[in-house]
Amino acid sequence: FLRLVRALRGIRVVRLLRYIGALRTIVFSIISTLGSVFWTSLLLVVLFYLFGVLIAQIVTDHCRHVKFQPDSLDCANEEVFGKLLTYWSSVPESMLTLLMAITGGLSWNDALTPLRPISEIAVTGLIAYIVITVLAVLNVVTGVFCNMAIESARADKDIAIMQQIHKHEAQVDSLREIFHEIDLDGSNVITVAELKEAMKGQKMSSFMQSMDISTNDVFTLFMVIDADGSGEITLEEFVYGCMQLQGPAKGLQIARMSYENTVIRKELKQLRADVKKVFYRLEQVRSVSKE
Missing domain, CATH: 1.20.5 (Single alpha-helices involved in coiled-coils or other helix-helix interfaces)
Known part of the structure; x- marks a missing residue:
């Protein structure tokens, strides 16, 4: 009992999910897709059974025919006969072979080879199974899983808050780097001339456009960012001003303008x-x- 209690102490590791955002996102995304995993597995089992019964029945009939005609050409090929018994001797074996054929446990060409001499229907059935499962079912299921995982990550408030914080910090760091690049004389302030000169470069112009900030009128942009009207923009003014100007007008900004x-x-x-x-x-x- 004591050993069990000590082993359960390892559950405390789950607390790390609260502090590691990436791990938390992965775990919650996996949990959110468990329902889809169940129904996908059920669908695949149905496909395994349908195609497994078809191919197993054909192989069984062939083996019975070979048993009563030992001098037939197929009976002489012991290797092919052995593979038939290995992969397609019964419905459970056929279902296992179909599972391995799409999960990497077995090359589906190896499973197809012993079917070629005995039945075109079995060959066509196996090819149809591969096409349906690999090109249709699994691709669609992968897309559904990805969509559900993304929606789950967005729905988690803690994850959304952490992502927003990281995004904000990254933008602030980028703006600080841009500020120091614009400040050519190292005075820790930006003048109109420095801003105009920086806007001539492709890097600065593209960066501002990526933040949905218009750079058509540099003087107006400078006046808007220069909150205290001193004619110089400090680092704090530059970061705050660009963050406020980013994107379209927000509801709060419109309400503030209406009030003013x-x-x-x-x-x-x-x-x-x-x-x-x-x-x-x-x-x-x-x-x-x-x-």
Whole structure:
């Protein structure tokens, strides 16, 4: 009992899944495909049985014919007869041969060779089985497994969060490298001239386009990234600005712009009212001065 308890302590290794994202993704992807594995195995067993019964029946009839005619040509070929008994002597043996033919345990040509002298139907059946299982069933099943594994990885919140964090960190590191490449004089700030010069290169332009950032108007891009309006872009401003400009406008950004526009409209309305009051008072002062 104590040995069993000690052995069960190895289950603690499962805790590593919480910290190793790649291993966690693989394990959860495998678990999510277990249902499909069962139904795929059932489908393959049905195929094994159908084709196994067909070929085994043909081989059995042939062996009975050879038994009653020992001087026949096929009976003289002991090697072929031995392979028939090895691969196709019964339905279970035939099913095992069909399984090995698609899993690498046996070359399907070796299983096909002893069938050629006895029946074209058996040869055609084996070829049809190989075509159906290898070119159709297994390829479709592989695609289904891959799709389910991808969906499972996306559905796992922890995995999605970790992938997003890694993606964000990779983008930040890339932006820092680009910043230092643009900063030709090593001043740790970027000027308009440096940004324009960098945009002339294919590398910088392609990098910005990969982040869905337009580079048609470099001056406007500089003004947007230069949050404090100092005329120089620091490393923090460059990273933050590019991350904000990445991709199409987000819902939060649109909502923020709508809110700011509302505030500006209210301020303009108030300013208009104040200007009217000032004009009214000026008119009063002018009328008093005339009197």
